[in-house]
Amino acid sequence: MTVRVGVITFPGTLDDRDTQRAVRVAGLEAVPLWHRDKDLKQVDAVVLPGGFSYGDYLRAGAISRFSPVMESVIGQAKAGMPVLGICNGFQVLTETHLLPGAMLRNNHLHFICRDQKLRVENAETAWTRSYEQGQEINIPLKNIDGRYVADERVLDELEAEGRVVFRYRDVNPNGSLRDIAGITNEAGNVVGLMPHPEHAVEPLIGTGRTDGLGFFTSILKKLVDA
Amino acid sequence: MTLDTIKHAEQTPDVQQPWAELGLKQDEYERIRTILGRRPTGAELAMYSVMWSEHCSYKSSKVHLRQFGEKAPENDALLVGIGENAGVVDVGQGYAVTFKVESHNHPSYIEPYQGAATGVGGIVRDILAMGARPVAVMDPLRFGAADHPDTKRVLPGVVAGIGGYGNCLGLPNIGGEVVFDPCYQGNPLVNALCVGVMKHEDIHLAKASGAGNKVILYGARTGGDGIGGVSVLASETFDDTKPTKRPAVQVGDPFQEKLLIECTLEIFREKLVAGIQDLGGAGLSCATSELASAGSGGMRVELDTVPLRDASLSPEEILMSESQERMCAIVEPDKVARFLEICEKWDVIATVIGEVTDGERLEIFWHGEQIVDVPPRTVAHEGPVYERPYARPEWQDALQADDANKLPRPATPAELREQVLKVVSAPNQASKSWITDQYDRFVQGNTVLAQPEDSGMVRVDEETGLGVAVATDGNGRYAKLDPYAGAQLALAEAYRNVAASGAKPLAISDCLNFGSPEDPAVMWQFAEATRGLADGCLTLGTPVTGGNVSLYNQTGDVAIHPTPVVAVLGVIDDVARRTPIGFADEGHLLYLLGDTDEEFGGSAWSQTVHDHLGGLPPKVDLERERLLAEILISASRDGMVDAAHDLSDGGLIQAVVESCLRGGKGARIVVPDGIDPFVFLLSESAGRAVVAVPRSEELRFKDMCGARGLPAVRIGVVDGDAVDVQGQFGIPLAELREAHEATIPGLLA
Numbered sequence: 001m002t003v004r005v006g007v008i009t010f011p012g013t014l015d016d017r018d019t020q021r022a023v024r025v026a027g028l029e030a031v032p033l034w035h036r037d038k039d040l041k042q043v044d045a046v047v048l049p050g051g052f053s054y055g056d057y058l059r060a061g062a063i064s065r066f067s068p069v070m071e072s073v074i075g076q077a078k079a080g081m082p083v084l085g086i087c088n089g090f091q092v093l094t095e096t097h098l099l100p101g102a103m104l105r106n107n108h109l110h111f112i113c114r115d116q117k118l119r120v121e122n123a124e125t126a127w128t129r130s131y132e133q134g135q136e137i138n139i140p141l142k143n144i145d146g147r148y149v150a151d152e153r154v155l156d157e158l159e160a161e162g163r164v165v166f167r168y169r170d171v172n173p174n175g176s177l178r179d180i181a182g183i184t185n186e187a188g189n190v191v192g193l194m195p196h197p198e199h200a201v202e203p204l205i206g207t208g209r210t211d212g213l214g215f216f217t218s219i220l221k222k223l224v225d226a
Numbered sequence: 227m228t229l230d231t232i233k234h235a236e237q238t239p240d241v242q243q244p245w246a247e248l249g250l251k252q253d254e255y256e257r258i259r260t261i262l263g264r265r266p267t268g269a270e271l272a273m274y275s276v277m278w279s280e281h282c283s284y285k286s287s288k289v290h291l292r293q294f295g296e297k298a299p300e301n302d303a304l305l306v307g308i309g310e311n312a313g314v315v316d317v318g319q320g321y322a323v324t325f326k327v328e329s330h331n332h333p334s335y336i337e338p339y340q341g342a343a344t345g346v347g348g349i350v351r352d353i354l355a356m357g358a359r360p361v362a363v364m365d366p367l368r369f370g371a372a373d374h375p376d377t378k379r380v381l382p383g384v385v386a387g388i389g390g391y392g393n394c395l396g397l398p399n400i401g402g403e404v405v406f407d408p409c410y411q412g413n414p415l416v417n418a419l420c421v422g423v424m425k426h427e428d429i430h431l432a433k434a435s436g437a438g439n440k441v442i443l444y445g446a447r448t449g450g451d452g453i454g455g456v457s458v459l460a461s462e463t464f465d466d467t468k469p470t471k472r473p474a475v476q477v478g479d480p481f482q483e484k485l486l487i488e489c490t491l492e493i494f495r496e497k498l499v500a501g502i503q504d505l506g507g508a509g510l511s512c513a514t515s516e517l518a519s520a521g522s523g524g525m526r527v528e529l530d531t532v533p534l535r536d537a538s539l540s541p542e543e544i545l546m547s548e549s550q551e552r553m554c555a556i557v558e559p560d561k562v563a564r565f566l567e568i569c570e571k572w573d574v575i576a577t578v579i580g581e582v583t584d585g586e587r588l589e590i591f592w593h594g595e596q597i598v599d600v601p602p603r604t605v606a607h608e609g610p611v612y613e614r615p616y617a618r619p620e621w622q623d624a625l626q627a628d629d630a631n632k633l634p635r636p637a638t639p640a641e642l643r644e645q646v647l648k649v650v651s652a653p654n655q656a657s658k659s660w661i662t663d664q665y666d667r668f669v670q671g672n673t674v675l676a677q678p679e680d681s682g683m684v685r686v687d688e689e690t691g692l693g694v695a696v697a698t699d700g701n702g703r704y705a706k707l708d709p710y711a712g713a714q715l716a717l718a719e720a721y722r723n724v725a726a727s728g729a730k731p732l733a734i735s736d737c738l739n740f741g742s743p744e745d746p747a748v749m750w751q752f753a754e755a756t757r758g759l760a761d762g763c764l765t766l767g768t769p770v771t772g773g774n775v776s777l778y779n780q781t782g783d784v785a786i787h788p789t790p791v792v793a794v795l796g797v798i799d800d801v802a803r804r805t806p807i808g809f810a811d812e813g814h815l816l817y818l819l820g821d822t823d824e825e826f827g828g829s830a831w832s833q834t835v836h837d838h839l840g841g842l843p844p845k846v847d848l849e850r851e852r853l854l855a856e857i858l859i860s861a862s863r864d865g866m867v868d869a870a871h872d873l874s875d876g877g878l879i880q881a882v883v884e885s886c887l888r889g890g891k892g893a894r895i896v897v898p899d900g901i902d903p904f905v906f907l908l909s910e911s912a913g914r915a916v917v918a919v920p921r922s923e924e925l926r927f928k929d930m931c932g933a934r935g936l937p938a939v940r941i942g943v944v945d946g947d948a949v950d951v952q953g954q955f956g957i958p959l960a961e962l963r964e965a966h967e968a969t970i971p972g973l974l975a
Binding site for chain 1: 667671802
């Protein structure tokens with residue numbers, strides 16, 4: 001069976017081609033999706049890649065959230081389709097309220113690009129089944145608006161329900177509350193994180209590690225198991 | 227105010243015109259009158275003044291730059307040479323690579339963020355205009371003293387501007403330089419390089435041919451920003467007595483540029499353009515006159531159709547505006563509809579503003595009235611050419627006689643240790659990661675090597691692993707001591723860096739940063755540096771494909787050090803064979819390649835320990851550089867070395883420290899017999915590299931060096947968690963890391 005993963009391009013999306021490559025490296029079929037097009041082309045899962053959609057003008061993710069394609073994504077996500085938001089994609093997902101909380105400017109006020117160690121806190125979501133609970137992975141992080149915030153009640157709820165999926169290890173690179181790097185919704189099909197798994201799928205490229213590949217193989221596992 | 231039409235100009239020959247305020251000299255203004263047979267209109271005067279500025283016309287440098295063509299080495303790889311938006315090089319497998327380095331020095335001092343940001347934007351559009359997808363950027367930067375208060379204003383702004391723009395475009399920033407020297411106080415150098423990749427058949431040129439073809443302006447609206455920006459700013463010396471130049475700096479919108487890139491690439495894919503040019507310095511004046519000059523006919527433009535951000539702009543201002551994120555395309559009439567459709571898809575404004583004619587004139591109209599009627603070549607290519615007087619400055623002899631080799635040297639191993647730590651932690655040798663971590667180096671998913679590696683390397687083809695490597699280098703201190711040798715040392719270092727990564731150097735681009743050409747001493751430095759570079763390129767077989775000259779980098783009568791920055795592009799058949807700098811495997815043997823002499827003129831040690839600049843720079847031996855490069859490339863291809871690092875400022879010890887910190891392993895170093903430990907560790911002789919050789923490959927590697935006649939001395943082994951120089955000193959890696967990495971954040975964070 002061929003698993004089809006849609007990759008959305010908004011105006012200003014940067015990592016769409018990288019994400020398509022990562023999907024292919026994992027042995028899945030990448031389907032480009034265009035922001036103006038509501039048609040999701042019968043994909044089995046959707047990735048919202050990183051970048052600066054609409055230049056991050058107004059607020060990161062704030063304008064993309066209203067694009068026609070997002071109407072379909074929101075509907076499908078609520079029906080259980082696996083959706084992954086990476087960096088700017090995560091910001092879009094919080095803007096749609098598919099995921100709670102928001103991202104503020106990094107506490108040191110600079111863009112930061114580094115190899116970031118993460119701990120997998122939940123290996124049961126649609127996008128993390130290829131990992132072990134507690135496993136540490138190293139993938140690139142690159143953003144200026146990466147500081148995850150939410151009110152105490154939401155944070156407590158996320159913790160209590162096991163919905164913190166990734167936590168920063170060694171260094172909290174942006175001041176995110178409770179070292180949160182990524183979260184999921186209640187059903188575990190929608191995941192958002194700031195670091196970039198799609199940049200860590202080939203041994204020679206980027207950090208030289210393939211720790212990010214598990215995101216994309218997880219989706220295969222999830223769909224085959226289902 | 228009446229519109230200054232051609233008719234009006236003919237009727238009012240004696241009107242006083244502001245040619246001097248626009249930067250023209252009396253004889254230049256007279257020449258315009260002779261060319262036109264009348265006085266120019268206001269619009270024509272605006273066009274000539276920006277196009278004949280130093281920045282656009284190269285009027286002071288042209289006579290020297292000709293050598294790059296005259297002495298160009300035979301090179302089959304060169305597909306497009308000097309004169310286009312950027313040069314293009316064949317890298318094999320049907321791919322072509324275009325690259326160029328440019329300056330945005332003056333705007334970046336006045337308004338660091340926007341100056342640097344639009345520097346990135348401009349060079350990216352140059353690369354795009356050739357038909358290529360931009361795949362990487364690099365930034366050679368130079369600032370005043372690291373601890374000077376104004377550096378804290380300029381540097382963070384420049385870095386944030388480069389990051390803010392480049393990161394938002396999705397271009398990995400894979401290298402460059404950061405250098406501090408008091409000579410750049412008030413005149414920081416912000417150079418920007420872009421690399422683009424295309425297939426041979428996708429090469430596009432800037433020309434307007436085919437009568438009836440439409441001229442389409444697309445991208446951002448034209449505003450009042452940057453009117454006469456590049457041309458005015460970069461063609462004058464800063465002077466406290468004049469009003470502030472801030473209104474002449476352009477403002478960038480990287481989101482618009484990202485849309486422009488994707489839109490243009492889609493237009494290329496559908497083969498919709500007959501000619502294309504980006505709008506940079508001198509804006510529409512430059513684009514229309516250059517396109518028309520390069521084509522077979524003339525051009526007619528309806529200037530009032532240009533979409534404006536500010537409806538009150540005059541035609542002269544529209545012609546001079548340097549608003550960013552604009553391109554100009556020549557499109558056959560039956561392709562216009564599809565062209566506009568693609569622009570609409572990407573939310574890019576596109577407007578037909580004119581057409582190619584079968585005449586020979588560039589004609590521009592404003593609401594039906596003609597305001598420009600000129601032969602385009604006289605604007606774009608037949609500007610003034612100056613034979614500026616030049617003379618070796620009288621202080622040059624004294625400077626060279628002030629021999630750095632005679633400076634007091636460390637007397638004990640403890641003193642040597644202390645001075646080594648001083649060198650590796652000085653701002654120029656310290657880790658620049660606080661700066662480079664503000665740039666995205668991963669985007670596009672093809673980055674194989676990025677700073678602090680010797681070169682930046684990106685994969686071009688996913689199937690075959692074909693890749694390209696680029697390194698930029700320049701050393702103003704060396705060039706001040708001897709501009710001819712200094713330019714060659716910059717070339718040699720960039721060439722060596724590319725080879726150390728395993729790539730074969732193919733071609734160069736240069737950014738020549740100097741003081742005022744009106745000073746004969748500066749002009750001599752320029753003449754010497756260009757001569758050195760042209761001779762060097764001939765010897766190494768690497769042609770100059772294009773670049774940029776930045777003059778007037780001086781405040782009052784104090785010029786910067788002559789600073790030729792050289793970018794070398796290389797190709798590697800399979801990026802899996804690249805050589806990183808890090809010593810990562812214990813037990814690997816360290817070999818020093820090349821000869822070490824006592825050479826401290828212009829060295830990091832002389833600067834750091836003695837605050838001294840004098841003597842002669844290291845000797846240049848380009849045949850040796852070529853041999854070293856061949857060995858490094860062979861060793862990479864055949865898997866004989868696991869790490870390699872070129873030796874440059876800070877000498878051997880700097881390279882060893884960087885490689886150890888990068889790989890996370892220590893090294894035990896043995897000083898060979900017959901050489902002074904201080905010279906061994908800190909001399910900056912050129913033509914050298916240090917490599918890590920697996921024991922299994924030692925024999926083969928030694929034999930290869932021996933057979934080819936390259937000196938190769940075993941100097942130690944990768945081992946432990948300290949850099950230990952036997953009989954001298956040891957420094958734990960943790961202490962080195964602290965010294966090397968804390969400096970820049972300590973000064974700037």
